[in-house]
Amino acid sequence: MSGGHAHHQLYLDRETAIHRLAPQCKIAAVLVFVIAVVATPRETDWPYAVYALALLGVAAVARVPALVVVRRMVVEIPFVIFALLLPIIARGPRVDVLGVSLSANGLESAFILLAKGTLGVVASILLAATTRPRDLLLGLQRLRMPETLVQIMTFMFRYVEVVLAEMTRMRIARESRGFQARHAGHLRVLANSAGALFIRSYERGERVHLAMLSRGYVGRMPVLVDVRSAPSQWAVAALLPLVAVATTAAAWVIR
Amino acid sequence: MHVPDGFINAPVSLAAGVVAAAGLAICLRGARRELDEKTAPLAGLVAAFVFAVQMINFPVGVGTSGHLMGGVLAAVLVGPYTGVLCVSVVLIVQALFFADGGLSALGVNIILMALVTTLAGYGTVLVVQRLLPNKRASAVPAAFVGALVSVPIAALAFVALYAVGGTADLPLAEVALAMFGVHVVIGIGEALITALTVGSVLTVRPDLVHAARRYEQELELRTAPAGS
Numbered sequence: 115m116s117g118g119h120a121h122h123q124l125y126l127d128r129e130t131a132i133h134r135l136a137p138q139c140k141i142a143a144v145l146v147f148v149i150a151v152v153a154t155p156r157e158t159d160w161p162y163a164v165y166a167l168a169l170l171g172v173a174a175v176a177r178v179p180a181l182v183v184v185r186r187m188v189v190e191i192p193f194v195i196f197a198l199l200l201p202i203i204a205r206g207p208r209v210d211v212l213g214v215s216l217s218a219n220g221l222e223s224a225f226i227l228l229a230k231g232t233l234g235v236v237a238s239i240l241l242a243a244t245t246r247p248r249d250l251l252l253g254l255q256r257l258r259m260p261e262t263l264v265q266i267m268t269f270m271f272r273y274v275e276v277v278l279a280e281m282t283r284m285r286i287a288r289e290s291r292g293f294q295a296r297h298a299g300h301l302r303v304l305a306n307s308a309g310a311l312f313i314r315s316y317e318r319g320e321r322v323h324l325a326m327l328s329r330g331y332v333g334r335m336p337v338l339v340d341v342r343s344a345p346s347q348w349a350v351a352a353l354l355p356l357v358a359v360a361t362t363a364a365a366w367v368i369r
Numbered sequence: 370m371h372v373p374d375g376f377i378n379a380p381v382s383l384a385a386g387v388v389a390a391a392g393l394a395i396c397l398r399g400a401r402r403e404l405d406e407k408t409a410p411l412a413g414l415v416a417a418f419v420f421a422v423q424m425i426n427f428p429v430g431v432g433t434s435g436h437l438m439g440g441v442l443a444a445v446l447v448g449p450y451t452g453v454l455c456v457s458v459v460l461i462v463q464a465l466f467f468a469d470g471g472l473s474a475l476g477v478n479i480i481l482m483a484l485v486t487t488l489a490g491y492g493t494v495l496v497v498q499r500l501l502p503n504k505r506a507s508a509v510p511a512a513f514v515g516a517l518v519s520v521p522i523a524a525l526a527f528v529a530l531y532a533v534g535g536t537a538d539l540p541l542a543e544v545a546l547a548m549f550g551v552h553v554v555i556g557i558g559e560a561l562i563t564a565l566t567v568g569s570v571l572t573v574r575p576d577l578v579h580a581a582r583r584y585e586q587e588l589e590l591r592t593a594p595a596g597s
Contacts, residue, residue, distance in 0.1 A: 124466055141465075148473045153379035156536070189469045193373045203544070204537050223537030230375020231471065238468035250465060262397055262408055266458050269413020270420065271466075277417040281424070298561070305562050308422050308437075309569030312415075312446060316577055319414030323407050333406050 124242045131350065132176040132244050136343035137253025139351035144241045146355035148234050150362045156222070158365045162229040168357045169236050176244045186239050193231050200224040247271055252341045265335060269322075277315050284311065371463065371470030372477045372527070379473070381534025386476030392484045393457055399450030403579070408451070415447050416455040420462070425562075440482060440523075441490035441516040442563045445508070446570065448579040449491040456483040477530060485526045490519030494580055508571060508581040513564035520556035524548040 127133075132140075147165075154161050173183065201211075204220025211221075245253070251271065255264045284307045295304060323331075377385070400408050419439045444452030457479045463469040470478045494515035501507035528545040571578050 145472055148374050148471065149379055149383070152375050152382060152471075152473045186468060189467060190373065192371075193376070200537050200539075203539060205540050206538050217538075219538040226536060227373070227375050231373035234374030234471040234473065235468045238464065238472060242466050242468065247466060254465075260394070260397055262400075263393065263454070263458065265409035266412045266416060266454060267462060269410050270416040270458055270462060273414055274417040274420055277414070277421045278424075281421045301561050302565050304425055305565030306569045308425060308562065308566040309573070311421065312418050312566070312570055313574050313577065315414045315418040315421075316411065316447075316574075319411040320407070322414070323410040326410065333409075 125246050126178055126182065126243045128177050128244075130176050130244070132172060135244075135351050136256075136341050136347050137245050137249040138256035138341065139253075139343050139347050140241055140245055141250065141253045141257060143351040143355050144237050147237055147358045150355060150358035151230055151233050151237075153362050154226075154230070155362075155365050155369050156226065157369045159225070159229075161361045161365045162233070164361045165233050165358055168354055169233065169240065172240055172354060176240065178240060178243045182243065183236060183239050187232070187235055190231060190235050194228065197224040197227045197231075200227065248339075249341060252337075252339065256341060256343070261334065268335070269319075273315075273318070273322075276318070277311070280314055281307075281311055371460070372474040372481070374471030374473045376471070376536065377474060377477050377530060377534040378536060381530065382473045382477060384476075385474075385480055385530070389457075389476040389479035389484065392453070393479070396450040396453040396457075400448070400454050403448040403451050412447070412451050412454050412458070415443060415451065416458045416462075419443055419455050420459050423459075437562055438482060438486065438520070438559060440486035441494070441512065441519050441559070442566060444487045444491040445494060445512045445515070445563070445567050445580040446578055449487050452491070453483045453487045456487070481523050481527050481530070486519045486523045489522040490515040491580075493518045498580065498583065503584065505571065505575060505581050505584045508578055508584075509564050509568045511580065512567040513560045515560075516563035517553075517556045517560035520559050521549050521552040524552035 147168075151165055173180070200223050201216040201220035204217035204223060206217050206219035208215045209218045209221070210216075242250070251264055251268050254267070255261065288303065288307065293300075293303060295301075400412060404411050419442075422437055422439055422442070425437060438456075440452065440456050443455050446452075447455070460470060460478050460482060461475065464472050464475050464478070492515075494511045497511040497514045498507055501510060525545060525548065528541060528548055531539070531544075532541050567578060567580075571581060575581055
């Protein structure tokens with residue numbers, strides 16, 4: 115799962131047309147783009163080149179350096195490993211590649227998984243790099259995600275750094291006493307830390323809630339920044355998914 | 370691991386998204402019962418806790434380490450509905466902000482890691498609690514069994530989804546068997562750390578363990594005979 119998310123800067127501050135788009139337009143565009151990519155028929159491979167070019171175009175307009183994208187692509191390592199296993203475990207006719215007998219179906223599936231998965235990862239990275247986290251949350255609210263859910267996400271996002279710092283302090287405290295997790299017997303120590311971390315997080319939640327009540331919280335957060343979207347913004351944002359949907363449709367017709 | 374884009378085909382991914390949305394709607398109602406107007410700040414902080422605790426690596430064997438998923442832990446500590454919301458929020462944030470888990474596979478991931486894990490795990494916790502003596506310490510072994518059961522069941526649910534919407538021609542029976550075997554081992558690690566964490570919270574703040582609330586007793590008023 116989510117091994118070592120370094121929780122550092124996700125957003126790249128630039129002044130480009132893509133940064134200026136309303137967040138809800140960008141979220142919807144990425145969602146439609148990804149679904150179109152996933153719906154690509156199995157027998158074709160040329161559409162992936164079109165999708166990749168479209169994403170390259172977005173990255174170029176948004177001035178997101180390739181290095182930033184590549185560095186964040188480490189999250190896909192687990193499914194790359196799975197994709198590499200597919201040709202070995204899949205059934206169907208075998209082909210010889212460098213003296214190893216591999217499943218033809220597995221090879222094809224591995225390529226499709228890598229292509230679709232990577233395009234999805236890059237699209238998400240571009241979304242996070244061009245949209246402030248706060249705006250992403252506002253965008254979700256604009257897209258009619260239930261308000262309570264958005265509020266939970268907002269609180270999580272605001273306090274995750276605090277909780278992580280708390281956890282780091284506990285780790286430093288453990289290590290300064292000479293602790294090092296070596297075998298399963300040490301689980302108890304880690305579990306005690308996790309338990310303490312839960313209690314501290316929960317109690318912080320209670321304090322935050324009381325502090326908010328005293329400032330007039332009635333269950334809704336006031337909207338301070340309006341992220342209204344103009345039809346022209348939707349038109350610009352629709353370019354990427356339109357290219358993808360057209361490509362997928364073409365691939366289904368001429369496959 | 371989070372399911373990426375392209376692992377499950379588009380129709381099944383979309384259907385999973387609809388099911389996940391319906392599940393979340395039910396949990397939003399349930400969470401209000403568990404936490405009332407405190408829902409947002411408390412669930413937010415618990416979600417941050419789940420996010421953080423997933424980073425604690427524990428040694429499994431020679432050179433390998435595992436980490437907690439936290440679905441059953443969250444359910445036992447704050448209640449099943451809030452637990453599902455917290456894990457789902459973590460999944461949404463991971464997909465949207467960190468590109469971890471495909472956006473089109475978000476429904477699949479929420480079904481597997483939040484809904485199925487909690488349903489199977491917390492359901493088991495309730496059954497085990499019924500079988501064990503009616504005292505607070507029973508919550509610890511119940512959490513152990515619940516977490517142990519939840520991981521392989523989520524893995525089997527994944528194989529089932531893959532059988533419907535998978536993209537590669539895999540020998541499903543063997544894959545299911547292998548997934549089950551591997552995830553029983555992973556489940557033992559998850560179960561150990563879940564039970565130990567619940568136990569440690571239980572000693573410090575028993576009132577914060579949702580699954581232990583059933584053991585709370587009404588305060589009894591006893592009047593001492595006058596003048597003794």
